[in-house]
Amino acid sequence: MPEGHSVHRIALQFRRNFVGKRVAVTSPQGRFAADAALIDGRTMVDARAIGKQLFLEFDNALWLRVHLGLYGAWDFAGEITADDTIASAGGRMGQTNQHGTVLDSRGEDSIASMGAPRRTRLRMSESEKEDDSAFVFPPDPIGAVRARLLTDTAVADLRGPTACAVIDERTVAKVVAGLGPDPLVDDGPEAEDRVVRTITSKQTPIGLLLMDQSVISGIGNVYRAELLFRARLDPHTPGKKVPTETAAALWRDWAHLLDIGVRTGQMMTMDDLSPEDWVRAMASREDRHWVYKREGLPCRVCGTNIAMELMGARKLYWCPKSQV
Incomplete structure:
Protein backbone atom coordinates (compact mmCIF):
# COMPACT_ATOMS: atom_id res chain seq x y z
CA MET A 1 0.00 0.00 0.00
CA PRO A 2 1.34 3.48 -0.82
CA GLU A 3 2.34 5.29 2.36
CA GLY A 4 2.25 9.01 3.07
CA HIS A 5 5.33 10.03 1.09
CA SER A 6 3.94 8.51 -2.11
CA VAL A 7 0.66 10.41 -1.87
CA HIS A 8 2.48 13.70 -1.28
CA ARG A 9 4.53 13.03 -4.41
CA ILE A 10 1.36 12.32 -6.39
CA ALA A 11 -0.10 15.61 -5.18
CA LEU A 12 3.09 17.28 -6.42
CA GLN A 13 2.56 15.83 -9.91
CA PHE A 14 -0.95 17.26 -9.99
CA ARG A 15 0.24 20.67 -8.81
CA ARG A 16 2.94 20.71 -11.45
CA ASN A 17 0.87 19.47 -14.39
CA PHE A 18 -2.86 19.97 -13.72
CA VAL A 19 -3.50 22.82 -11.27
CA GLY A 20 -4.60 25.95 -13.11
CA LYS A 21 -5.76 24.00 -16.15
CA ARG A 22 -9.19 22.98 -17.43
CA VAL A 23 -9.60 19.23 -17.02
CA ALA A 24 -11.78 16.77 -18.90
CA VAL A 25 -12.87 14.08 -16.44
CA THR A 26 -14.29 10.77 -17.60
CA SER A 27 -14.66 7.20 -16.36
CA PRO A 28 -13.55 4.74 -19.06
CA GLN A 29 -14.53 1.88 -16.74
CA GLY A 30 -17.93 3.46 -16.11
CA ARG A 31 -18.08 3.09 -12.33
CA PHE A 32 -17.19 6.74 -11.73
CA ALA A 33 -19.24 8.27 -14.56
CA ALA A 34 -21.84 10.15 -12.47
CA ASP A 35 -19.23 11.76 -10.23
CA ALA A 36 -16.93 12.50 -13.18
CA ALA A 37 -19.70 14.56 -14.80
CA LEU A 38 -19.75 16.86 -11.75
CA ILE A 39 -16.19 18.09 -12.37
CA ASP A 40 -15.81 17.49 -16.11
CA GLY A 41 -14.58 20.62 -17.85
CA ARG A 42 -13.75 22.46 -14.63
CA THR A 43 -10.39 23.98 -13.69
CA MET A 44 -8.30 22.26 -11.03
CA VAL A 45 -7.31 24.87 -8.45
CA ASP A 46 -5.47 22.84 -5.81
CA ALA A 47 -3.99 19.42 -5.08
CA ARG A 48 -3.06 18.36 -1.59
CA ALA A 49 -2.28 15.23 0.38
CA ILE A 50 -3.05 14.45 3.99
CA GLY A 51 -1.58 11.11 5.01
CA LYS A 52 -2.81 8.55 2.51
CA GLN A 53 -5.66 10.73 1.24
CA LEU A 54 -5.44 12.84 -1.94
CA PHE A 55 -7.75 15.83 -2.46
CA LEU A 56 -8.04 17.56 -5.86
CA GLU A 57 -10.01 20.81 -5.75
CA PHE A 58 -11.96 22.24 -8.70
CA ASP A 59 -13.30 25.73 -9.36
CA ASN A 60 -16.92 24.79 -8.59
CA ALA A 61 -16.14 24.09 -4.89
CA LEU A 62 -16.09 20.34 -5.46
CA TRP A 63 -13.22 17.99 -4.66
CA LEU A 64 -12.07 14.64 -5.97
CA ARG A 65 -11.04 12.51 -3.01
CA VAL A 66 -8.88 9.44 -3.70
CA HIS A 67 -7.50 6.75 -1.39
CA LEU A 68 -5.35 4.30 -3.35
CA GLY A 69 -5.64 1.48 -0.81
CA LEU A 70 -3.74 -1.74 -1.48
CA TYR A 71 -4.02 -1.85 -5.27
CA GLY A 72 -4.56 1.70 -6.53
CA ALA A 73 -2.18 3.60 -8.81
CA TRP A 74 -2.04 6.73 -10.93
CA ASP A 75 -0.61 6.61 -14.46
CA PHE A 76 0.52 9.99 -15.82
CA ALA A 77 1.40 10.64 -19.45
CA GLY A 78 2.14 13.60 -21.69
CA GLU A 79 4.27 16.67 -21.06
CA ILE A 80 5.09 15.65 -17.49
CA THR A 81 7.46 17.41 -15.10
CA ALA A 82 9.18 14.30 -13.76
CA ASP A 83 11.33 14.18 -10.65
CA ASP A 84 14.91 13.29 -11.51
CA THR A 85 15.03 10.86 -8.58
CA ILE A 86 13.04 8.45 -10.77
CA ALA A 87 15.17 5.91 -12.60
CA SER A 88 13.86 4.34 -15.78
CA ALA A 89 14.38 0.71 -14.82
CA GLY A 90 12.44 -1.45 -12.41
CA GLY A 91 10.63 1.32 -10.59
CA ARG A 92 13.79 2.05 -8.61
CA MET A 93 14.84 5.51 -7.56
CA GLY A 94 18.08 7.25 -8.40
CA GLN A 95 20.41 9.11 -6.08
CA THR A 96 19.29 12.48 -4.75
CA ASN A 97 20.60 15.14 -2.41
CA GLN A 98 20.07 14.00 1.17
CA HIS A 99 19.74 17.58 2.37
CA GLY A 100 17.59 19.16 -0.35
CA THR A 101 14.54 21.40 0.00
CA VAL A 102 11.35 19.70 1.17
CA LEU A 103 7.97 20.46 -0.35
CA ASP A 104 5.30 21.56 2.07
CA SER A 105 1.70 20.38 1.64
CA ARG A 106 0.78 23.36 -0.54
CA GLY A 107 3.79 23.18 -2.84
CA GLU A 108 5.27 26.51 -1.76
CA ASP A 109 8.79 25.23 -2.43
CA SER A 110 10.12 23.06 -5.23
CA ILE A 111 12.34 20.01 -5.40
CA ALA A 112 15.73 21.05 -6.72
CA SER A 113 15.86 18.14 -9.16
CA MET A 114 12.62 19.07 -10.93
CA GLY A 115 13.31 19.61 -14.64
CA ALA A 116 11.35 21.00 -17.55
CA PRO A 117 8.27 19.10 -18.79
CA ARG A 118 9.05 16.28 -21.20
CA ARG A 119 7.01 13.72 -23.11
CA THR A 120 6.96 10.67 -20.86
CA ARG A 121 4.78 8.23 -18.96
CA LEU A 122 4.93 7.77 -15.22
CA ARG A 123 3.25 5.27 -12.90
CA MET A 124 2.91 6.38 -9.27
CA SER A 125 1.85 4.06 -6.48
CA GLU A 126 3.94 2.37 -3.78
CA SER A 127 6.86 2.72 -6.21
CA GLU A 128 7.38 4.89 -9.28
CA LYS A 129 8.37 3.92 -12.80
CA GLU A 130 9.04 6.14 -15.79
CA ASP A 131 8.71 5.04 -19.44
CA ASP A 132 10.20 7.31 -22.11
CA SER A 133 9.24 5.12 -25.07
CA ALA A 134 7.29 6.81 -27.87
CA PHE A 135 3.49 7.01 -27.62
CA VAL A 136 0.57 8.89 -29.13
CA PHE A 137 -1.03 11.49 -26.85
CA PRO A 138 -3.41 10.94 -25.25
CA PRO A 139 -2.80 7.20 -24.98
CA ASP A 140 -5.85 4.96 -25.08
CA PRO A 141 -7.09 3.84 -21.65
CA ILE A 142 -5.79 0.37 -20.87
CA GLY A 143 -7.59 -1.92 -18.45
CA ALA A 144 -10.05 -0.86 -15.79
CA VAL A 145 -9.46 2.89 -15.58
CA ARG A 146 -11.77 4.24 -12.87
CA ALA A 147 -11.13 7.90 -13.67
CA ARG A 148 -9.30 9.76 -16.43
CA LEU A 149 -8.21 13.39 -15.98
CA LEU A 150 -7.13 15.00 -19.26
CA THR A 151 -5.73 18.44 -20.15
CA ASP A 152 -4.28 19.66 -23.45
CA THR A 153 -0.86 18.38 -22.44
CA ALA A 154 -1.21 15.71 -19.72
CA VAL A 155 -3.41 12.81 -18.68
CA ALA A 156 -3.77 10.96 -15.39
CA ASP A 157 -5.47 7.55 -15.24
CA LEU A 158 -6.60 6.12 -11.89
CA ARG A 159 -6.82 2.36 -11.41
CA GLY A 160 -7.93 0.22 -8.48
CA PRO A 161 -8.51 2.77 -5.70
CA THR A 162 -10.21 1.94 -2.43
CA ALA A 163 -12.02 5.30 -2.51
CA CYS A 164 -12.75 7.64 -5.41
CA ALA A 165 -15.56 10.18 -5.02
CA VAL A 166 -16.46 13.79 -5.74
CA ILE A 167 -17.36 15.55 -2.50
CA ASP A 168 -18.17 19.06 -1.30
CA GLU A 169 -16.19 21.24 1.10
CA ARG A 170 -18.23 20.19 4.12
CA THR A 171 -17.48 16.53 3.44
CA VAL A 172 -13.80 17.32 2.90
CA ALA A 173 -13.72 19.00 6.30
CA LYS A 174 -15.40 15.98 7.88
CA VAL A 175 -12.89 13.55 6.34
CA VAL A 176 -9.93 15.71 7.36
CA ALA A 177 -11.27 16.07 10.91
CA GLY A 178 -11.12 12.30 11.27
CA LEU A 179 -7.45 12.14 10.31
CA GLY A 180 -4.50 12.44 12.63
Whole structure:
Protein backbone atom coordinates (compact mmCIF):
# COMPACT_ATOMS: atom_id res chain seq x y z
CA MET A 1 0.00 0.00 0.00
CA PRO A 2 1.34 3.48 -0.82
CA GLU A 3 2.34 5.29 2.36
CA GLY A 4 2.25 9.01 3.07
CA HIS A 5 5.33 10.03 1.09
CA SER A 6 3.94 8.51 -2.11
CA VAL A 7 0.66 10.41 -1.87
CA HIS A 8 2.48 13.70 -1.28
CA ARG A 9 4.53 13.03 -4.41
CA ILE A 10 1.36 12.32 -6.39
CA ALA A 11 -0.10 15.61 -5.18
CA LEU A 12 3.09 17.28 -6.42
CA GLN A 13 2.56 15.83 -9.91
CA PHE A 14 -0.95 17.26 -9.99
CA ARG A 15 0.24 20.67 -8.81
CA ARG A 16 2.94 20.71 -11.45
CA ASN A 17 0.87 19.47 -14.39
CA PHE A 18 -2.86 19.97 -13.72
CA VAL A 19 -3.50 22.82 -11.27
CA GLY A 20 -4.60 25.95 -13.11
CA LYS A 21 -5.76 24.00 -16.15
CA ARG A 22 -9.19 22.98 -17.43
CA VAL A 23 -9.60 19.23 -17.02
CA ALA A 24 -11.78 16.77 -18.90
CA VAL A 25 -12.87 14.08 -16.44
CA THR A 26 -14.29 10.77 -17.60
CA SER A 27 -14.66 7.20 -16.36
CA PRO A 28 -13.55 4.74 -19.06
CA GLN A 29 -14.53 1.88 -16.74
CA GLY A 30 -17.93 3.46 -16.11
CA ARG A 31 -18.08 3.09 -12.33
CA PHE A 32 -17.19 6.74 -11.73
CA ALA A 33 -19.24 8.27 -14.56
CA ALA A 34 -21.84 10.15 -12.47
CA ASP A 35 -19.23 11.76 -10.23
CA ALA A 36 -16.93 12.50 -13.18
CA ALA A 37 -19.70 14.56 -14.80
CA LEU A 38 -19.75 16.86 -11.75
CA ILE A 39 -16.19 18.09 -12.37
CA ASP A 40 -15.81 17.49 -16.11
CA GLY A 41 -14.58 20.62 -17.85
CA ARG A 42 -13.75 22.46 -14.63
CA THR A 43 -10.39 23.98 -13.69
CA MET A 44 -8.30 22.26 -11.03
CA VAL A 45 -7.31 24.87 -8.45
CA ASP A 46 -5.47 22.84 -5.81
CA ALA A 47 -3.99 19.42 -5.08
CA ARG A 48 -3.06 18.36 -1.59
CA ALA A 49 -2.28 15.23 0.38
CA ILE A 50 -3.05 14.45 3.99
CA GLY A 51 -1.58 11.11 5.01
CA LYS A 52 -2.81 8.55 2.51
CA GLN A 53 -5.66 10.73 1.24
CA LEU A 54 -5.44 12.84 -1.94
CA PHE A 55 -7.75 15.83 -2.46
CA LEU A 56 -8.04 17.56 -5.86
CA GLU A 57 -10.01 20.81 -5.75
CA PHE A 58 -11.96 22.24 -8.70
CA ASP A 59 -13.30 25.73 -9.36
CA ASN A 60 -16.92 24.79 -8.59
CA ALA A 61 -16.14 24.09 -4.89
CA LEU A 62 -16.09 20.34 -5.46
CA TRP A 63 -13.22 17.99 -4.66
CA LEU A 64 -12.07 14.64 -5.97
CA ARG A 65 -11.04 12.51 -3.01
CA VAL A 66 -8.88 9.44 -3.70
CA HIS A 67 -7.50 6.75 -1.39
CA LEU A 68 -5.35 4.30 -3.35
CA GLY A 69 -5.64 1.48 -0.81
CA LEU A 70 -3.74 -1.74 -1.48
CA TYR A 71 -4.02 -1.85 -5.27
CA GLY A 72 -4.56 1.70 -6.53
CA ALA A 73 -2.18 3.60 -8.81
CA TRP A 74 -2.04 6.73 -10.93
CA ASP A 75 -0.61 6.61 -14.46
CA PHE A 76 0.52 9.99 -15.82
CA ALA A 77 1.40 10.64 -19.45
CA GLY A 78 2.14 13.60 -21.69
CA GLU A 79 4.27 16.67 -21.06
CA ILE A 80 5.09 15.65 -17.49
CA THR A 81 7.46 17.41 -15.10
CA ALA A 82 9.18 14.30 -13.76
CA ASP A 83 11.33 14.18 -10.65
CA ASP A 84 14.91 13.29 -11.51
CA THR A 85 15.03 10.86 -8.58
CA ILE A 86 13.04 8.45 -10.77
CA ALA A 87 15.17 5.91 -12.60
CA SER A 88 13.86 4.34 -15.78
CA ALA A 89 14.38 0.71 -14.82
CA GLY A 90 12.44 -1.45 -12.41
CA GLY A 91 10.63 1.32 -10.59
CA ARG A 92 13.79 2.05 -8.61
CA MET A 93 14.84 5.51 -7.56
CA GLY A 94 18.08 7.25 -8.40
CA GLN A 95 20.41 9.11 -6.08
CA THR A 96 19.29 12.48 -4.75
CA ASN A 97 20.60 15.14 -2.41
CA GLN A 98 20.07 14.00 1.17
CA HIS A 99 19.74 17.58 2.37
CA GLY A 100 17.59 19.16 -0.35
CA THR A 101 14.54 21.40 0.00
CA VAL A 102 11.35 19.70 1.17
CA LEU A 103 7.97 20.46 -0.35
CA ASP A 104 5.30 21.56 2.07
CA SER A 105 1.70 20.38 1.64
CA ARG A 106 0.78 23.36 -0.54
CA GLY A 107 3.79 23.18 -2.84
CA GLU A 108 5.27 26.51 -1.76
CA ASP A 109 8.79 25.23 -2.43
CA SER A 110 10.12 23.06 -5.23
CA ILE A 111 12.34 20.01 -5.40
CA ALA A 112 15.73 21.05 -6.72
CA SER A 113 15.86 18.14 -9.16
CA MET A 114 12.62 19.07 -10.93
CA GLY A 115 13.31 19.61 -14.64
CA ALA A 116 11.35 21.00 -17.55
CA PRO A 117 8.27 19.10 -18.79
CA ARG A 118 9.05 16.28 -21.20
CA ARG A 119 7.01 13.72 -23.11
CA THR A 120 6.96 10.67 -20.86
CA ARG A 121 4.78 8.23 -18.96
CA LEU A 122 4.93 7.77 -15.22
CA ARG A 123 3.25 5.27 -12.90
CA MET A 124 2.91 6.38 -9.27
CA SER A 125 1.85 4.06 -6.48
CA GLU A 126 3.94 2.37 -3.78
CA SER A 127 6.86 2.72 -6.21
CA GLU A 128 7.38 4.89 -9.28
CA LYS A 129 8.37 3.92 -12.80
CA GLU A 130 9.04 6.14 -15.79
CA ASP A 131 8.71 5.04 -19.44
CA ASP A 132 10.20 7.31 -22.11
CA SER A 133 9.24 5.12 -25.07
CA ALA A 134 7.29 6.81 -27.87
CA PHE A 135 3.49 7.01 -27.62
CA VAL A 136 0.57 8.89 -29.13
CA PHE A 137 -1.03 11.49 -26.85
CA PRO A 138 -3.41 10.94 -25.25
CA PRO A 139 -2.80 7.20 -24.98
CA ASP A 140 -5.85 4.96 -25.08
CA PRO A 141 -7.09 3.84 -21.65
CA ILE A 142 -5.79 0.37 -20.87
CA GLY A 143 -7.59 -1.92 -18.45
CA ALA A 144 -10.05 -0.86 -15.79
CA VAL A 145 -9.46 2.89 -15.58
CA ARG A 146 -11.77 4.24 -12.87
CA ALA A 147 -11.13 7.90 -13.67
CA ARG A 148 -9.30 9.76 -16.43
CA LEU A 149 -8.21 13.39 -15.98
CA LEU A 150 -7.13 15.00 -19.26
CA THR A 151 -5.73 18.44 -20.15
CA ASP A 152 -4.28 19.66 -23.45
CA THR A 153 -0.86 18.38 -22.44
CA ALA A 154 -1.21 15.71 -19.72
CA VAL A 155 -3.41 12.81 -18.68
CA ALA A 156 -3.77 10.96 -15.39
CA ASP A 157 -5.47 7.55 -15.24
CA LEU A 158 -6.60 6.12 -11.89
CA ARG A 159 -6.82 2.36 -11.41
CA GLY A 160 -7.93 0.22 -8.48
CA PRO A 161 -8.51 2.77 -5.70
CA THR A 162 -10.21 1.94 -2.43
CA ALA A 163 -12.02 5.30 -2.51
CA CYS A 164 -12.75 7.64 -5.41
CA ALA A 165 -15.56 10.18 -5.02
CA VAL A 166 -16.46 13.79 -5.74
CA ILE A 167 -17.36 15.55 -2.50
CA ASP A 168 -18.17 19.06 -1.30
CA GLU A 169 -16.19 21.24 1.10
CA ARG A 170 -18.23 20.19 4.12
CA THR A 171 -17.48 16.53 3.44
CA VAL A 172 -13.80 17.32 2.90
CA ALA A 173 -13.72 19.00 6.30
CA LYS A 174 -15.40 15.98 7.88
CA VAL A 175 -12.89 13.55 6.34
CA VAL A 176 -9.93 15.71 7.36
CA ALA A 177 -11.27 16.07 10.91
CA GLY A 178 -11.12 12.30 11.27
CA LEU A 179 -7.45 12.14 10.31
CA GLY A 180 -4.50 12.44 12.63
CA PRO A 181 -1.80 15.07 12.05
CA ASP A 182 0.45 14.90 8.98
CA PRO A 183 3.91 16.48 9.50
CA LEU A 184 3.80 18.15 6.07
CA VAL A 185 0.45 19.74 6.90
CA ASP A 186 0.49 20.10 10.70
CA ASP A 187 4.04 20.98 11.67
CA GLY A 188 3.46 23.08 14.80
CA PRO A 189 3.68 22.14 18.47
CA GLU A 190 -0.08 21.60 18.64
CA ALA A 191 0.19 18.63 16.28
CA GLU A 192 2.94 17.02 18.36
CA ASP A 193 0.97 17.60 21.55
CA ARG A 194 -2.12 16.01 20.01
CA VAL A 195 -0.19 12.92 18.93
CA VAL A 196 1.46 12.54 22.33
CA ARG A 197 -1.83 12.95 24.20
CA THR A 198 -3.57 10.41 21.99
CA ILE A 199 -0.85 7.77 22.22
CA THR A 200 -0.32 8.05 25.96
CA SER A 201 -4.04 7.90 26.74
CA LYS A 202 -4.70 4.52 25.14
CA GLN A 203 -4.25 0.92 26.20
CA THR A 204 -3.86 -0.13 22.54
CA PRO A 205 -0.37 -1.44 21.61
CA ILE A 206 1.83 1.19 20.00
CA GLY A 207 2.27 -1.11 16.99
CA LEU A 208 -1.43 -0.67 16.25
CA LEU A 209 -1.63 3.01 17.17
CA LEU A 210 0.99 3.98 14.59
CA MET A 211 -1.13 2.38 11.85
CA ASP A 212 -4.30 4.14 13.03
CA GLN A 213 -4.82 7.05 10.62
CA SER A 214 -6.88 8.90 13.22
CA VAL A 215 -3.78 9.02 15.46
CA ILE A 216 -1.09 9.91 12.90
CA SER A 217 -1.63 10.26 9.15
CA GLY A 218 0.44 8.49 6.54
CA ILE A 219 2.22 5.71 8.42
CA GLY A 220 1.91 2.25 6.87
CA ASN A 221 3.49 -1.11 7.42
CA VAL A 222 7.05 -0.21 6.41
CA TYR A 223 7.26 3.00 8.40
CA ARG A 224 5.60 1.38 11.43
CA ALA A 225 8.28 -1.29 11.71
CA GLU A 226 11.13 1.11 11.09
CA LEU A 227 9.92 3.86 13.44
CA LEU A 228 9.49 1.38 16.28
CA PHE A 229 12.95 -0.07 15.74
CA ARG A 230 14.55 3.37 15.54
CA ALA A 231 12.88 4.17 18.88
CA ARG A 232 13.96 0.75 20.27
CA LEU A 233 10.33 0.30 21.31
CA ASP A 234 8.54 -3.01 21.76
CA PRO A 235 5.54 -2.97 19.37
CA HIS A 236 3.34 -4.57 22.04
CA THR A 237 3.83 -1.72 24.53
CA PRO A 238 0.45 -0.16 25.45
CA GLY A 239 0.24 3.49 24.47
CA LYS A 240 -0.29 4.40 28.13
CA LYS A 241 3.12 2.95 28.97
CA VAL A 242 5.00 4.79 26.23
CA PRO A 243 6.96 7.64 27.89
CA THR A 244 5.87 11.10 26.81
CA GLU A 245 9.31 11.91 25.45
CA THR A 246 9.30 8.67 23.41
CA ALA A 247 5.89 9.46 21.92
CA ALA A 248 7.12 12.94 20.99
CA ALA A 249 10.29 11.45 19.48
CA LEU A 250 8.19 9.09 17.34
CA TRP A 251 6.29 12.06 15.90
CA ARG A 252 9.51 13.97 15.16
CA ASP A 253 11.12 10.92 13.61
CA TRP A 254 8.07 10.41 11.40
CA ALA A 255 8.45 14.00 10.21
CA HIS A 256 12.13 13.27 9.46
CA LEU A 257 11.45 10.06 7.53
CA LEU A 258 8.52 11.55 5.63
CA ASP A 259 10.78 14.44 4.61
CA ILE A 260 13.27 11.95 3.14
CA GLY A 261 10.51 9.94 1.46
CA VAL A 262 9.07 12.96 -0.34
CA ARG A 263 12.50 14.08 -1.54
CA THR A 264 13.75 10.68 -2.69
CA GLY A 265 10.62 8.71 -3.49
CA GLN A 266 11.88 5.92 -1.25
CA MET A 267 11.21 4.79 2.30
CA MET A 268 14.80 5.30 3.38
CA THR A 269 15.00 4.65 7.13
CA MET A 270 18.75 4.29 7.79
CA ASP A 271 20.73 7.39 8.72
CA ASP A 272 24.40 8.40 8.51
CA LEU A 273 25.20 6.29 5.45
CA SER A 274 28.32 6.86 3.40
CA PRO A 275 27.72 8.13 -0.16
CA GLU A 276 28.40 4.63 -1.48
CA ASP A 277 26.00 3.00 0.99
CA TRP A 278 23.36 5.64 0.19
CA VAL A 279 23.49 4.79 -3.53
CA ARG A 280 23.31 1.08 -2.70
CA ALA A 281 20.33 1.61 -0.41
CA MET A 282 18.49 3.68 -3.01
CA ALA A 283 18.81 0.78 -5.44
CA SER A 284 17.94 -2.04 -3.05
CA ARG A 285 15.41 -2.30 -0.24
CA GLU A 286 17.59 -4.93 1.42
CA ASP A 287 20.09 -2.14 2.17
CA ARG A 288 17.51 0.49 3.08
CA HIS A 289 15.74 -0.76 6.21
CA TRP A 290 16.58 -1.89 9.73
CA VAL A 291 13.95 -4.62 10.15
CA TYR A 292 11.28 -4.50 7.43
CA LYS A 293 11.13 -7.81 5.50
CA ARG A 294 14.27 -9.03 7.32
CA GLU A 295 12.62 -11.83 9.30
CA GLY A 296 15.13 -14.53 10.23
CA LEU A 297 18.10 -12.29 9.43
CA PRO A 298 20.37 -10.95 12.18
CA CYS A 299 19.54 -7.58 13.68
CA ARG A 300 21.91 -4.93 12.36
CA VAL A 301 22.50 -3.78 15.96
CA CYS A 302 22.54 -6.85 18.23
CA GLY A 303 22.62 -9.88 15.92
CA THR A 304 19.34 -11.40 17.18
CA ASN A 305 17.15 -12.82 14.43
CA ILE A 306 14.44 -10.40 13.32
CA ALA A 307 10.95 -11.66 14.21
CA MET A 308 7.79 -11.44 12.11
CA GLU A 309 4.20 -11.72 13.34
CA LEU A 310 0.76 -10.48 12.38
CA MET A 311 -0.46 -7.35 14.13
CA GLY A 312 -3.58 -5.64 12.91
CA ALA A 313 -3.76 -8.14 10.03
CA ARG A 314 -0.43 -6.84 8.70
CA LYS A 315 3.06 -8.30 8.99
CA LEU A 316 5.07 -6.72 11.78
CA TYR A 317 8.88 -6.97 11.79
CA TRP A 318 10.86 -6.30 14.95
CA CYS A 319 13.89 -7.27 17.02
CA PRO A 320 12.97 -9.05 20.28
CA LYS A 321 16.25 -7.97 21.91
CA SER A 322 16.87 -4.41 20.69
CA GLN A 323 13.23 -3.39 21.08
CA VAL A 324 12.59 -3.84 24.79
